[in-house]
Amino acid sequence: MRTLFLFAAVSMAIFAQHGPPPVPAVDVRAEGEVLISNLRQQTFIGARAGEAYFSPNEDMICYQAVRGDCPHYQIFVQHLDGTRLVRVSPGKGLTTCSYFHPTEPKLLWASTHHDETTYGPPPKQAGRYAWDKHPSFEIYVSGIEGQNPVRLTNSPGYDAEGAFSPDGKRICFTSERDGDHEIYTMAVDGSDVRRITNAKGYDGGPFFSPDNKRICFRGFRDAANPGNAQIYVIDADGSNERQLTFDQAVNWCPYWHPNGEWLIYSKNLGDHRNFELFLVPSAGGESTRVTTHPGADVLPVFSRDGKRVMWTSTRGDGKSQVVIADFALPTAPVEPAVKPGAPK
Secondary structure, three states, rough: OOOOOOOOOOOOOEEEEEEEEEOOOOOOOOOOOOOOEEEEEEOOOOOOOEEEEEEOOOOOEEEEEEOOOOOOOOOEEEEEOOOOEEEOOOOOOOEEEEEEEEOEEEEEEEEOOHHHHHHHOOOOOOOOOOOOOOOOOOOEEEEEOOOOOOOOOOOOOEEEEEEOOOOOOOOEEEEEOOOOOEEEEOOOOOOOOEEOOOOOOOEEEEEEOOOOOOOEEEEOOOOOOOOOOEEEEOOOOOOEEOOOOOOOOOEEEEEOOOOOOOEEEEEEEOOOOEEEEEEEEEOOOOOEOOOOOEEEEEEEOOOOOOOOEEEEEOOOOHHHHHEEEEEEOOOOOOOOOOOOOOOO
């Protein structure tokens, strides 16, 4: 999963919820959060929700939530004003990583609903910030409300964390098909699969740059500290890989600003209960902190004009839900970053 705090089609059970949107929560910005304003909670359903993405015209969002009888995350869409809540996935098994097609009424998502052994509840000892890279995950595409699901992958091991390219021609995703979790791309019909990364360790959470030429991702490649992750950018053909972060932390869930010059991502500070959002130049440079709340702020995405940022946060009542805020890039110049130990 590109996921999360446990963030973590056959006969399709679809339901819709009509009526007025819920009352927004009060602005719960923390001191020092100067790059965001007008922060409001966007989802209010179920035990937890997260990993949300804007539709192309930004009147809808897709996300995953634990709600109802299924103990695992399922995929939902709703209008940005909170109306017409629809479950996309079948309501069985594990799901993750939904994403809108940029020009067609299609939604990408990963699921294990074809494997009945995944229907049971997760282990009681499952950690809050753990996710299950279950080998039965496969990638599906459907209508935006779950109509006519089509399975795109059918390979050994985990296939998930998919996202369309901005031109709608390809999908980047994470796969275990060659024995390690690597980044791949494929055509939108599932053909022409190409491996992009080749480093030992789990590479995941890929997204195409706004010009379709690069891919950002997170990599858990430190054998001595396997819990640490770094942010990387690589050309879409697998060349010119560049590491952007270098500290001993979990740097993950990067996402492109629409100008292509910045990435927003999340990093833990001190422990795995406090994650904050940061910006880093996509060409390399010092990171700029965006959030300062003592809870968890993860999985950020930008609107198409870059004037809003949406992410998953526990700052409301301690349970993960989707929040959204107005956003402004920093105006001060950023000095180039230097890898620790490298000559200045």
